[in-house]
Amino acid sequence: MDQIDEQAAAAVSDGEGAAPLLPAASRYAGGAGPGGREGLHRIAPNNRFARVGLSFSDLTPGTWACLRFGLAFDADEAAALAVDAVAAGFDFLTADGSSLDLDHVPGLARSLLDPHVAWIPGPALLGAEPFRIAFRVPDQASGVSVTLRSWRNTSDVALADPVLRLGAPDPAPAPRRRPLSGEGLRFDYALAEDVALVLRGQIYAARADEHAARVRLVYRDAAGAEIAPPYANAVSVPGLGAVINLSAQPQARRFTLTLRPPPGAAAVALDFGAWEDAQIASESELIGQPELALEDDFRLESLCDDDVLDAPAFLARLADRLGLPEGVPASWRAGSETGAAPILARARDLRTGPDRSARIEGESVVLALAGLPDWTLPQAPDWREDPFRSVAWRLAYQSLAWLLPLAALPDGAARARTIAAAWSRANPWSQPADGLSLHPAALAPRGDVLASLLTGGDDPTRDEPTRAVIAAEAARQGFALAEIVGQNTLARALHGIQAAAALLAVARALPGFAFAPYWDSLARDSLTHGFDALLSEAGAFTDAAPVRRLDLLSHGQAIAEALGETEPGPTIRRRVEAALPGLAGLIDRGGRLPPFGDAPAGLDHAAWIARLSSRGHSQGHDLVAERDAAPVAEGRTAGMLAIRYDGMEQGWGHFALTHAAQSPHGHRDCTSFTFATASRRWIVEGGGAEGVEVGPARHYLLSPRAHNVAIPDGCEPVAGSGTLSARLTLDGAQALMLSTTVHGPDYAHARLFLVLDDLSGMAVIDRFVRVGPSLSFEGLLHLPPDTLVALSSPRRALAQQEGRRLEFFAIPLKGQAAGLEVAIGRSDRPHAMQGFCATGSGGLRPAPVLRYAFTGRDTVCGGVVIAADAGAEQRLVRLLADGAVRLWVEE
Numbered sequence: 001m002d003q004i005d006e007q008a009a010a011a012v013s014d015g016e017g018a019a020p021l022l023p024a025a026s027r028y029a030g031g032a033g034p035g036g037r038e039g040l041h042r043i044a045p046n047n048r049f050a051r052v053g054l055s056f057s058d059l060t061p062g063t064w065a066c067l068r069f070g071l072a073f074d075a076d077e078a079a080a081l082a083v084d085a086v087a088a089g090f091d092f093l094t095a096d097g098s099s100l101d102l103d104h105v106p107g108l109a110r111s112l113l114d115p116h117v118a119w120i121p122g123p124a125l126l127g128a129e130p131f132r133i134a135f136r137v138p139d140q141a142s143g144v145s146v147t148l149r150s151w152r153n154t155s156d157v158a159l160a161d162p163v164l165r166l167g168a169p170d171p172a173p174a175p176r177r178r179p180l181s182g183e184g185l186r187f188d189y190a191l192a193e194d195v196a197l198v199l200r201g202q203i204y205a206a207r208a209d210e211h212a213a214r215v216r217l218v219y220r221d222a223a224g225a226e227i228a229p230p231y232a233n234a235v236s237v238p239g240l241g242a243v244i245n246l247s248a249q250p251q252a253r254r255f256t257l258t259l260r261p262p263p264g265a266a267a268v269a270l271d272f273g274a275w276e277d278a279q280i281a282s283e284s285e286l287i288g289q290p291e292l293a294l295e296d297d298f299r300l301e302s303l304c305d306d307d308v309l310d311a312p313a314f315l316a317r318l319a320d321r322l323g324l325p326e327g328v329p330a331s332w333r334a335g336s337e338t339g340a341a342p343i344l345a346r347a348r349d350l351r352t353g354p355d356r357s358a359r360i361e362g363e364s365v366v367l368a369l370a371g372l373p374d375w376t377l378p379q380a381p382d383w384r385e386d387p388f389r390s391v392a393w394r395l396a397y398q399s400l401a402w403l404l405p406l407a408a409l410p411d412g413a414a415r416a417r418t419i420a421a422a423w424s425r426a427n428p429w430s431q432p433a434d435g436l437s438l439h440p441a442a443l444a445p446r447g448d449v450l451a452s453l454l455t456g457g458d459d460p461t462r463d464e465p466t467r468a469v470i471a472a473e474a475a476r477q478g479f480a481l482a483e484i485v486g487q488n489t490l491a492r493a494l495h496g497i498q499a500a501a502a503l504l505a506v507a508r509a510l511p512g513f514a515f516a517p518y519w520d521s522l523a524r525d526s527l528t529h530g531f532d533a534l535l536s537e538a539g540a541f542t543d544a545a546p547v548r549r550l551d552l553l554s555h556g557q558a559i560a561e562a563l564g565e566t567e568p569g570p571t572i573r574r575r576v577e578a579a580l581p582g583l584a585g586l587i588d589r590g591g592r593l594p595p596f597g598d599a600p601a602g603l604d605h606a607a608w609i610a611r612l613s614s615r616g617h618s619q620g621h622d623l624v625a626e627r628d629a630a631p632v633a634e635g636r637t638a639g640m641l642a643i644r645y646d647g648m649e650q651g652w653g654h655f656a657l658t659h660a661a662q663s664p665h666g667h668r669d670c671t672s673f674t675f676a677t678a679s680r681r682w683i684v685e686g687g688g689a690e691g692v693e694v695g696p697a698r699h700y701l702l703s704p705r706a707h708n709v710a711i712p713d714g715c716e717p718v719a720g721s722g723t724l725s726a727r728l729t730l731d732g733a734q735a736l737m738l739s740t741t742v743h744g745p746d747y748a749h750a751r752l753f754l755v756l757d758d759l760s761g762m763a764v765i766d767r768f769v770r771v772g773p774s775l776s777f778e779g780l781l782h783l784p785p786d787t788l789v790a791l792s793s794p795r796r797a798l799a800q801q802e803g804r805r806l807e808f809f810a811i812p813l814k815g816q817a818a819g820l821e822v823a824i825g826r827s828d829r830p831h832a833m834q835g836f837c838a839t840g841s842g843g844l845r846p847a848p849v850l851r852y853a854f855t856g857r858d859t860v861c862g863g864v865v866i867a868a869d870a871g872a873e874q875r876l877v878r879l880l881a882d883g884a885v886r887l888w889v890e891e
Contacts, residue, residue: 020163023146027053030150041159043086043150048113051149056164061139063169064107064720066744067146068130069162073123074155080124081830082152083699088133089114089149092141094204098250100140101202103288103488104175104533107135107719109664110489114147118664122152124830125699127714134718134744136170139177140204140252140287167745172661172721176533178286180213184273185286187525190517191261191268194322195298197518199257199270201290203246206283213246213284215257215272219265232260246272252287258295266517289529292486292522294515297321300429300479308428311472318475322514332475332513342452343501344445345404346558350611351551352603357396358406365406365415369396370692371602371841377419383426383433390842391436392691398437399445404452414463417453421466424473429480440484440495441691447481447502450474451509475513478506482519485526492533494548497555500526504562527559528568531575539578540638544660545597545667546586547689549637550605553579553612576612584609585635586642586656590681594642594656594674597667600689601840641724643734645759651679653759659722659738669707670722670742671751677759677868680804683708684782684847687838696830697844705780705834710751710766712777717742725750728884732757732875737888746770752863752888754879761872763880765813765863767889776818776855779863781808785837785847794819797850807873808850809865811880813889815856824848861889 026041028034030049035042044050059065067088079085090108092100092115101115108116118133148159178185189197203213217234218241219227234242246255259268274284296302303317315332348355359366365377370392378385386394396402400420407416426433436442453470481503490496504523507516534542534552541549556576563569586593591606635642639660645653657673675683686706693701700706704716711717720742728735736753743749748769755762768777783789787801795817797808810817823835825846836844854862865880867873879885
């Protein structure tokens with residue numbers, strides 16, 4: 001272990017710049033303990049329990065902070081290729097030390113074990129530099145408790161010299177806050193008769209002695225008439241009615257409201273607000289969205305207990321728990337034959353057109369899932385099938401989404417219901433045949449499918465037993481979806497939107513079910529707040545990837561259609577319509593969106609946007625055609641910009657860049673760009689898509705090594721944001737100037753793009769500032785797999801494809817050029833993989849990547865001129881000597 005301690009200590013370099021914060025205290029549990037000297041810690045292999053706790057104080061709210069530490073693993077570590085060998089949990093604290101239950105911290109992911117988390121990969125995926133985790137300090141926080149805990153590691157892990165560095169204030173908008181002053185906040189929920197709701201949340205007060213808040217309750221009956229107090233667990237206050245007091249001592253105080261409805265209550269309204277008689281204006285707020293659940297006796301875990309129950313037995317137990325007589329579950333299906341059409345299936349149709357994932361050949365059902373070859377469904381599947389060793393295929397298979405196109409075929413409806421009932425019998429909740437069937441990506445579509453199979457089709461009496469099983473399974477899936485939606489853990493992700501939409505579909509398919517009204521109101525509330533978080537009223541996105549943005553719009557349009565004129569349908573529809581033109585403007589002449597972030601293969605982006613625009617605009621606007629006819633050949637959306645050129649002789653050209661904020665576990669591609677000229681794509685991205693690649697391939701495609709970015713001193717970018725700080729019009733070109741926080745507080749970084757108006761050439765220039773003995777950076781340019789690349793000097797390279805050529809010329813502006821390299825398919829070390837792009841089916845294809853480097857002291861500035869001919873190169877070199885550019889270099 002002494003050798004591991006030395007390796008961990010050696011991994012920490014003497015970074016200068018932002019003043020470091022040292023941990024004020026260290027705590028150990030579960031087998032973790034101190035190392036051989038001060039600042040060294042050891043984490044034993046004890047999943048979840050072995051942990052080191054570090055406390056940091058005196059944080060500056062609203063700034064990007066970076067936690068860095070050395071790591072060393074045992075040479076025989078079995079989890080060497082795990083992307084989550086160790087977990088880093090973050091618990092943010094107020095001035096009085098109370099914990100904040102924030103629903104979003106930029107740079108980190110929500111978690112159940114720790115409030116927020118970042119994952120640390122195994123040693124084969126780590127480089128020699130210290131490991132860094134960046135995050136935006138919440139506005140309410142003044143301290144943080146960091147827990148480094150064992151996860152998949154099989155041997156001891158050494159942690160050395162953790163420090164926290166604070167950067168400059170974040171120029172991007174802060175996460176949304178929910179103040180209780182003024183009109184306060186209102187929540188409305190439908191109720192299941194005689195079943196209590198449990199509401200959990202947290203109140204934060206800027207002043208520790210503030211009285212904080214109150215909640216006013218109003219119960220109403222099925223006709224909407226108010227039921228007069230008294231109410232359980234509430235007091236009556238003159239002028240306010242039934243009220244619950246929420247104290248804020250300490251500053252961030254969690255609360256649990258058990259809302260037990262009076263007889264006849266069908267709905268409850270809750271008004272959160274500040275106390276009106278407070279002597280000082282209230283600065284209290286609600287932290288995050290409240291969690292909502294049924295009382296314990298009606299939670300899925302309690303209903304199933306340890307028994308292996310099929311779906312009908314589950315409903316029977318539910319009826320017994322409600323004290324209802326036998327036969328009631330059958331009445332819950334009343335009206336299910338007139339339910340609404342599926343919602344998630346409509347979103348999939350908008351994405352890819354008509355679903356053809358299933359067909360009938362003779363007596364067999366043939367499936368085509370996840371872009372993989374056809375596969376014949378066994379006559380009696382055991383639901384453990386995995387013919388392609390593909391996570392994406394298994395998710396699609398377990399989702400049962402392929403049953404809808406099967407049901408649409410002649411004589412297919414009865415077969416689809418039979419298969420759905422067979423799935424239900426083979427998958428009791430406590431013992432699923434395939435654990436992936438419980439993943440939200442499979443659970444939500446399956447709920448949508450089951451709801452659809454209850455409606456329409458042939459004579460309902462023909463397959464009544466099968467429909468009864470499907471109805472029972474749909475109800476059980478509804479309970480699972482309601483618990484996912486109520487927890488709000490996925491509220492800021494597409495999975496959360498899908499779960500809420502599926503819950504809405506199940507509620508509509510079972511209108512006579514006792515819990516359907518509650519599910520409907522819970523789903524609507526979740527959709528309202530989910531779209532608030534993901535898509536602004538002006539059409540600005542929080543997700544960085546264009547394809548994922550289109551997915552959000554597809555789901556938004558399908559949900560708006562399903563809701564009609566009832567809220568939040570009209571609100572979502574307006575946001576979708578505001579966002580569509582910006583995305584349409586990014587498409588190149590070949591009909592593709594820039595491949596930033598996750599970019600699944602085989603999608604026709606132009607056709608996708610055309611379907612969205614034709615269904616989303618009553619006037620029948622063709623946004624793609626409008627883009628082509630626009631006088632300004634430019635498109636932009638939040639964090640992204642594209643410029644195009646449609647010359648007749650020269651051929652079309654396209655330039656796109658992204659400066660969207662980097663998410664905790666997404667692509668590290670902030671400031672990456674793509675470039676096409678002479679009707680050829682030259683600078684491309686690594687690609688990839690969630691659920692397709694796994695392990696080292698996925699880790700590589702998410703890393704900055706798969707993108708066209710700059711990397712200083714071997715330190716890969718961390719979470720952060722980019723800002724388009726200036727834009728200048730020069731002689732026949734445009735200059736785009738970006739500033740970023742993605743390299744941590746130790747580096748001041750800016751990136752300049754010079755783009756010729758005819759897109760015959762461009763230049764990309766980076767400027768890094770860091771006080772220290774030396775400074776260097778490397779830039780990466782990825783080219784298509786079939787491109788030939790040759791180096792003619794330490795500063796010049798030539799690329800060729802399909803008879804066309806492109807020149808690359810490295811130019812130092814401050815510091816010295818440090819050479820060019822070409823890598824194709826380097827895979828000797830997983831953490832240094834380079835020169836690959838995604839194949840679309842889970843693998844990687846070798847592709848050339850041009851690496852250019854510069855070195856110097858304090859400030860280093862340089863980049864590459866990319867030109868289709870000598871004239872374009874000369875124009876760009878002259879523009880780099882322009883006064884405005886020189887001023888930017890010298891800043």
